[in-house]
Amino acid sequence: MRGNLFAVAVDLVVLTVRRAELCVLLVERGAPPYAGTTALPGGFVRPDEDLADTATRELAELTGAATGATGHLEQLASYAAPDRDPRGRVLSVGYLAMLPDMTDLPDLVRSPADPDAPTAAWRPVGPLLESPGELAFDHDRILADGVERARAKLEYSTLAASLCPPEFTVTDLRNVYEAVWCTTIDPRNFSRKVTSAEGFLEPTAALVTGGRGRPAQLFRRGTATALHPPMLRQR
Amino acid sequence: MRGNLFAVAVDLVVLTVRRAELCVLLVERGAPPYAGTTALPGGFVRPDEDLADTATRELAELTGAATGATGHLEQLASYAAPDRDPRGRVLSVGYLAMLPDMTDLPDLVRSPADPDAPTAAWRPVGPLLESPGELAFDHDRILADGVERARAKLEYSTLAASLCPPEFTVTDLRNVYEAVWCTTIDPRNFSRKVTSAEGFLEPTAALVTGGRGRPAQLFRRGTATALHPPMLRQR
DNA sequence: ACAAAAGTGTTGATCTTACACCCATGG
DNA sequence: CCATGGGTGTAAGATCAACACTTTTGT
Structure with missing residues (x-):
């Protein structure tokens, strides 16, 4: 009945925006197969x-x-080509994670829980998508699927706020859209749109001062998860 | 490293529209577990x-x-709760299939390839979604995820044409939307929208006659896969 | 004063919706 | 003739993109 057994792994596409670029968290593999090459972080269930x-x-x-x-964390897709792992039959379930901008943290992330774990590093996704081949296994495809899912979801969900810190300005939010979509958006129309979308942003009492120009209103995430009307990217 | 092994199955959510209702193809389980109950068709990889x-x-x-x-056939999601199958650790990958309306075929579908296979039957999805509990394993959830995916995809893709026969009228296509979404759509605005959407429909030389009223133009699927602007369901 | 960033007003183009109206067929 | 369904015209409202303009800060 079930003589054909699989190892099952979960591989993570962890995205964030650092220095106005969409970045993914990668690890260097310490053990074969693909020892010494770069890969998505993951492990067995x-x-x-x-x-x-x-x-x-x-x-x-x-x-x-x-x-x-x-x-934010959501399931992406499963990958199980017979020859995707030289060790044998391994099914990998891709998960997409989106974290707030932590540009103040270093590019290298050392795990506090497990100091022996491989060090993770943030890498811009652009070059990885344009010239695939650097990542181990079929991780180029999993990464591409994750980025495409993230790009699509910004259109009709409030997910972009998951890439912002707990309190943020409209410009912070716009920078997320611009980095993920590699576009520029009119700041004035964007501001009107997101502040008038029901449940997307909740204003706080505070203003952000210290930068140049007029201080900006600070917002928190609202309770809405869908975005009506959607934010359309130009094609 | 990989002492924890899984059996991997694929379960299908096969949808079609029959008699103006969205229906799913179900089988009766012949072997334990859940022998005698209804389930999504599936099998091991x-x-x-x-x-x-x-x-x-x-x-x-x-x-x-x-x-x-x-x-149309696409991957849906994977399900692997530790206790979802009493036989042991089984991961199931859900797939969503959408077939043309075959109302001329009987409700029972007997496999031509394998006469010993359990007989499959078309069932309307409405009652199954409203009062879950009838399906084996976690198939209620897989079905719900599949129907929701299909409903969402009709909005921004040309997928609805996959639920129509190779040649169809605008009314056939509208009946698909109305059955999947459980709504009614203005036939006149719908007609204008789908016929003017670039690449959705390709007119054929033929007209459909024999019904009451003015004969309708026959169309084939166009080459476009995305639908711009999208078809929005009322909320 | 000036540059820079935040935010509001306005305008024309596009899309949606509702419905009046005409077209072509079967009975 | 007339009921039925297919299809076009059109006008009110919503939405969008572009951009002039005002507000409020740092230097």
């Missing part, structure tokens, strides 16, 4: 875990639990 | 198969290869 449990655990191990508060 | 291969093969076994021509 444990006996008592559901898939989302594995994804949550691995994300916490990587970033130190900065996750649940403001971030 | 073979040693040399990728996931899409398994889904394609199972769909062909069920319906007799009427699939590839006009139908």
Whole structure:
């Protein structure tokens, strides 16, 4: 009945915006196969875990639990080509995680939970998508699927706020859209649109001062998850 | 490293529109667990198969290869709760298939390839979604995810034409939208919208006669896969 | 004063919706 | 003739893109 067994792994596409660029968290593989090459972080599902449990655990191990508060985690797709792993039959479930901008943190992320774990590094996605081949296994495809999902979801969901810190300005939010979509957006129309979308942004009492120009209103995430009307990217 | 192994199955959510209702193809389970109850059709991935291969093969076994021509098949999500199958650890990859209306065929579908296979039957999805609990395993959730995916995709893709026969009228297409969304749509505005959407419909030379009223133009599927502007359902 | 950033007003183009109206067929 | 369904015209409202303009800060 079930003589054909698989190892099941969860691989993470962890995205954030750093220095106005969409970046992904990658690790250097220490063990074969593909030792010494770059790959998406991931690991095998444990006996008592559901898939989302594995994804949550691995994300916490990587970033130190900065996750649940403001971030976002969702299942992407599964990959199981017979020859995708030289060790044998391995099915990998891709998960997409989106974390707030932590540009103040270093490019290298060392796990606080497991100092022996490989060091993770933020890398801009642009070059990785344009010239694939650097990543181990079929991780180029998983990355491409994750980025495309993220780009599509910004259009009709309030997900972009997951890439912002807990309190942010309209310009912070616009910078997320511009980095993920590689476009520029008119700041004035954007501001009107997001502030008038029901449940997207909740104004706080505070203003941001210290920069040049007029101080900006600070917002928190609203309760809405869908965005009506959607934010359309130019094609 | 990989002591924790899974059986991997593909379960199909096969949708079509019959008699103005969205229907799903279900089988009666002949073997334990859940023997005698209703379930989504599915089976285990073979040693040399990728996931899409398994889904394609199972769909062909069920319906007799009427699939590839006009139908649609895409991966949905994976389900792997530790206790979802009493036999042990089984990961199931859900696939969504959408087939043309075959109301002229009987409600029971007997596989031409494998006469021993359980007989499949078309069931309206409405009651199954409103009062879940009838389906085996976690198939209620897989079905709900599949229907929701189909409903969402009609908005911004040309997928609805996959639920129509190779040649169809605008009214056939509108009946698909109305059945999947459980709404009514103004026939006049709908007609203008779909016929003016670039690449959605290609007019043929023929008209449909024989019904009451003015004969309708016959169309084939166009080459476009995305739908601009999208078809919005009322909320 | 000036540059820079935040935010509002306005205008023309496009899209949506509702419905009046005409067209072509079967009975 | 007339009921039925297919299809076009059109006008009111919503939405969008572009940009002039005002507000409020740092230097």
